[in-house]
Every structure is written in structure tokens, then in C-alpha cells.
Amino acid sequence: xxxxxxxxxxxxxxxxxxxxxxxxxxxxxxxxxxxxxxxxxxxxxxxxxxxxxxxxxxxxxxxxxxxxxxxxxxxxxxxxxxxxxxxxxxxxxxxxxxxxxxxxxxxxxxxxxxxxxxxxxxxxxxxxxxxxxxxxxxxxxxxxxxx
Numbered sequence: 001x002x003x004x005x006x007x008x009x010x011x012x013x014x015x016x017x018x019x020x021x022x023x024x025x026x027x028x029x030x031x032x033x034x035x036x037x038x039x040x041x042x043x044x045x046x047x048x049x050x051x052x053x054x055x056x057x058x059x060x061x062x063x064x065x066x067x068x069x070x071x072x073x074x075x076x077x078x079x080x081x082x083x084x085x086x087x088x089x090x091x092x093x094x095x096x097x098x099x100x101x102x103x104x105x106x107x108x109x110x111x112x113x114x115x116x117x118x119x120x121x122x123x124x125x126x127x128x129x130x131x132x133x134x135x136x137x138x139x140x141x142x143x144x145x146x147x
Contacts, residue, residue, distance in 0.1 A: 007041035009062035015048045027074040
């Protein structure tokens with residue numbers, strides 16, 4: 001079962017797609033349209049007003065995201081697509097930097113790393129191998145009998 005938020009977003013997307021040009025609608029793969037129809041919440045009612053923008057209407061963030069992905073993948077020119085992808089990559093990198101700064105300042109991971117390094121230094125000392133007394137005697141007997 002699809003999350004209710006996504007099911008409602010699919011209805012909103014399908015309603016918005018009714019108002020785009022036919023040639024743009026035909027650029028969307030049929031299986032994607034079927035996915036929206038199959039997983040849509042048919043009890044949810046949404047009316048799109050063409051005189052208002054998406055921001056002015058009560059459209060969910062999920063719907064805006066789906067429309068943005070449809071634009072990027074099917075309607076954008078090559079230069080628009082490159083700009084969108086580079087902006088998305090930049091945003092992802094910024095989020096990663098924020099995460100690193102957030103957890104770096106915490107100090108938990110730094111302390112753990114220091115402890116691991118000190119353990120490795122202590123455990124890397126050279127171990128001298130000593131032959132057991134029984135093995136020494138056994139090896140001497142083998143050498144004597146072997147000659």
C-alpha cells in the first residue's frame with residue numbers, strides 16, 4: 001500500500017497534467033502515468049485552478065517534487081537539465097557538509113578514532129616466537145635419526 005501522502009500527491013499530479021499541452025503529456029512514459037493512476041487516492045478531491053500558480057494553491061511538497069522531476073526528465077531542454085542536475089548535486093553536497101559539521105563538533109567520533117589508533121599501536125608490537133620444550137626435544141631426535 002502506498003503512503004496516503006503520496007496517494008494524494010498522485011491525484012494532484014494527475015489533475016495538473018490535465019492542463020498541460022498534449023505533446024508534453026505524451027513525453028511522459030505511459031507506465032509512469034499508470035503508476036500514478038494505480039496508486040492514487042481516488043477519494044481525495046483536488047481541483048486545479050489554471051489562473052493560479054502551484055505556490056498559490058494548496059499543493060503538497062510531494063506533488064511539487066514530482067512535477068519538478070517530470071520537468072527535469074521529460075520537458076526540460078538539455079541546458080536546463082544540466083543546470084537542474086548541477087543545482088541538485090550542489091544542494092546534496094551542502095547537506096552533507098552540514099551533517100559533517102554537525103557531527104564533527106559533537107566530538108564523539110573524534111574520541112573513538114583516537115582510542116582505535118592507540119589500540120593499534122599497542123597491539124602491533126613484535127612477538128617473539130619461542131619453541132616449546134617438547135618440540136625442541138622432538139626436533140633433536142628427528143635430526144639425529146634423520147642422519
